[in-house]
Amino acid sequence: MDAEAAFVRQLFTKVLSSNEALSCDAVLLSGGLDTSIASETLKLQAGSQLRTGITVTIDPAHNKPGLFSNSEPQDIHYARKIADKLGLEHHILTPTLDELFFDTGDEESALELCVRVRQTFDGMELRNAVVIAHALEHAKAIGCQRVCTGDGADELFAGYSFMQGMSDGDLQKYTLNMVQTMSFCAVPLAKGLGLEVWSPFLDPRIVEYATTRGASRDFKVGQFEGALHGKLVLRVAFPEVVSAGRKKEPIECGCGTTVMPALAELAVTDEEFERDARAALDKHGIVVRDKERLVYFRTFQRAVLCGGDGDQNKSLDRATGAGSSAFCPDCKFRLRDGTSFCSVCGLYPARPIAKD
Known part of the structure; x- marks a missing residue:
């Protein structure tokens, strides 16, 4: 040694x-x-x-x-x-x-x-x-x-x-x-x-x-x-x-658990995905990119975005308008400092990557 x-x-x-x-x-x-x-x-x-x-x-x-x-x-x-x-x-x-x-x-x-x-x-x-x-x-x-x-x-x-x-x-x-x-x-x-x-x-x-x-x-x-x-x-x-x-x-x-994307493909029909992904965009301004994310988003919508009465939680740190690089373009949540990866929806890169 x-x-x-x-x-x-x-x-x-x-x-x-x-x-x-x-x-x-x-x-x-x-x-x-x-x-x-x-x-x-x-x-x-x-x-x-x-x-x-x-x-x-x-x-x-x-x-x-x-x-x-x-x-x-x-x-x-x-x-x-x-x-x-x-x-x-x-x-x-x-x-x-x-x-x-x-x-x-x-x-x-x-x-x-x-x-x-x-x-x-x-x-x-x-x-x-x-x-x-x-x-x-x-x-x-x-x-x-x-x-x-x-x-x-x-x-x-x-x-x-x-x-x-x-x-x-x-x-x-x-x-x-x-x-x-x-x-x-x-x-x-x-x-x-x-x-x-x-x-x-x-x-x-x-x-x-x-x-x-x-x-x-x-x-x-x-x-x-x-x-x-x-x-x-x-x-x-x-x-x-x-x-x-x-x-x-x-x-x-x-x-x-690496097979979860394949399981989501079996569990969610194309029609369900198109319907629910459109609803996520229309109601919350959130892009849901695939069926696996949709499975998780359904829980996320209930547990994070919505309160018991179904109203969107207004305290969440999200962009109110377009164009700010501090917020993810897909889900509108604030990005963590020092990273181009969105910890909420997983988008990468969620903002331009700095070059030396």
Whole structure:
């Protein structure tokens, strides 16, 4: 192990021996590198309360035929290995896509919770967020109080493939921008459920390392076990963890919600889409671009745009006229500073991208 990796290992061990870490009694166990490092290192610390791992996966046998392959989702494969290694009580949740994404008429669904808390109908956000919400709802139901996640590792350590081809300077600049704009659903969702969420990668000491001493691309991107990976220094620092060589996968791929666009195509007819998309434009001035977004927009309209009497909520920060670059042209919601991506409807670019 080189000196930089040894420093990172020591730093993470220090962070994971803090009182904030030791009080975590559960981990959202996706089986990825980030939760593998967090859970395996945390479990070694004296006084660790970690006892439960929670993994969500869509069971192909319980869903629409033809949407899934017959192979086991990768999250389950790795998560089982980690849970077995650590002796965790492993809760594997297998909701149907209908249970996650469509209104049940009973208690608030995972989708409704996500839409209400995150105020979005963007598919990329919600395909990931509903998995987190379902896991957190289960954590609350079984009496957990503080949940560990792997949030922040991809943003800070070049975990996304598009970051791996950047020059050293561009990567450092992009990482610094990520620190200013990154947002994770687990914290607000947990707050809405009366839980706490904590991630070692968002500890100020880790953030400082990733943006200063560890900002070099050489520490973040390179060959590991015969393949090019991001988060290189983390893999070298923790080569013994179960998922050290696992490639990066979005949550939706690892658990199976990536098929939601195809399910929406089956669930919404062309006539329904044309009718409801036109109504969204006429009533709210919002462009709904595809059937998946329409499924989410129906919940968004009820939970965010409209009150109990059906009147539009006038307090929302939306454009009252055309032409302002601070507002998304599709949904008219204000854009977050420093980003061209609309967090409400998912439009990209939602405003011109600045060129150097």
